[in-house]
Amino acid sequence: MTSPITLPVRETDGDVRLDRFLRRKFTTLTQGRIEQMIRKGQIRIDGVRAKKAGERLSPGMDVTAPQEIVIPDKKNDGVVRVRLSPEDERWLRDMVIHEDDDVIVLNKPAGIAVQGGTGMTRHLDKMMEIFAEDADSKPRLCHRLDKDTSGVLIFGRNPAATAFLSKAFAGRKTTKVYWAVCLGTPHPLSGEVRGWMIKAGSSRNPDLELMRRAAHGEPDAVFAITDYHVISNAGTKASWVALKPVTGRTHQLRFHMAEMGYAIAGDGKYTCDREPIGGLSPQLHLHARAIRIPHPRGGVLNVTADLPAHMVQAFDALGFEEIEGRDPFEHFRVDA
Incomplete structure (x- = not known):
């Protein structure tokens, strides 16, 4: 049984x-829920069961609430900034694949946003506050993953660690390798994709934001480079491709594979003229497999993230053997 939360x-x-x-x-607790908790005797004031919602409190009193209902992150000012159900907390903690005093690494599932946006209240950046011990130890993002991309996601556990890790990403002192299931088989089997790209669509709504090909010198255009290697293929129908982003542009890997004519399976934003692969999940088949x-x-x-269930199913259906990619970095120059 967990200890109750004490709120001075x-x-x-x-x-x-x-x-x-x-x-x-x-802040998300409703009046009805408060009154229900009071009726059940789950709220106490200085150890005595609260009798009604309008009961008056004075400085120096302590209010207790059950941790099974509200799991807070208490800062020095006593404000609870995040509330997770026990199931959500277990779900979040089960994502952790590495943890030490400076770094937390998650294996992010597909479908959960990394940061908030318009109309988006459930995202990892906020949820990670449950790992904080004080105001300076809230885990902070050091890079990004698309909502529909799964895999390795790194947080710094203190300001110094966050600054160090963010600088490593900005200075390209990291090696990230993604695995993708693509439509068709790229030729040549190994190579580099490079070119100018620019944001199109709505900058206010990331779900509508797309990248398009740009010309050199076009205002706001950025240059992007991706290394790729085909690890295995199922004839001409599909391939298992390892991708190393040399640059870190929005939707870079998805854009580059579609531009080559071998879009990633399940990608509804960046498509090509090839037939979809039958029998696969409609989810995006792009996974941040490993990082150095x-x-x-x-x-x-050096951290590696297990494949999500929908990609395991795709590998089984297409005859790909995961052991063929036992070293995610073997096909690329390692920077870190």
Whole structure:
């Protein structure tokens, strides 16, 4: 059984009603839920069961709530900034594939956003606050993954580590390798894709944002480079491709594969004129498989993320043997 959460009533809270105090701390907690908790005896004031939502609180009192209902991240000011159900917390903690004093690495599932956007309230950047021990230890993003892409995602656990890791990404001192299931088989089997690209569509809505080919010198155009290697193929129908982004542009890998004429399976934004692969999940088949990056305390952090279920199913259906990619970096120059 978990210990209850203790919420001290501070001078800054003033003389306040219980329900208002709780809603300040847990911004998504409804009045109905508060009253239900009170009826069940789950809210206590200085150890005594609260009787009604309008009960008055004064500085120096303590309010307790069950951790099974609200799992907070308490900062020095006592404000609870994130609330997860026990199931969501277990789900988040199960993503962790590496953790130390400076770094947390997740195997991000497809379909969960890394950061918030228009109308988006459920995202990893906010949820990661449950790992914080104080105001300076909230894990902070060091790079990005598309919502529909799964795999390795790195957070710094303190400001110094975050700055170090972010600088490593910006300075291209990392090696990231993605695995993709693509329509058709690229020729040649290994190579480099490069060219200018630019954002098109709506910058206010990332879901509508697309990249398009650009001309050199076009305002806001960026240059992108991707190395690729075909690990295996199922005839001319499909291929398992390892991708190394040399640059880190928005949707770069998806854009480059579609531009080559071998779009990634399940990609509804970047397509080509090849037939879809029958029998596969409609999800995007792009996975951040592995990363090598300098560690803030020295040495190199080398992390590999297991394939998501929909890509395991695709490998089985297409006859790809995962053991063929036992070293994700073997086909590329390693920078870190």
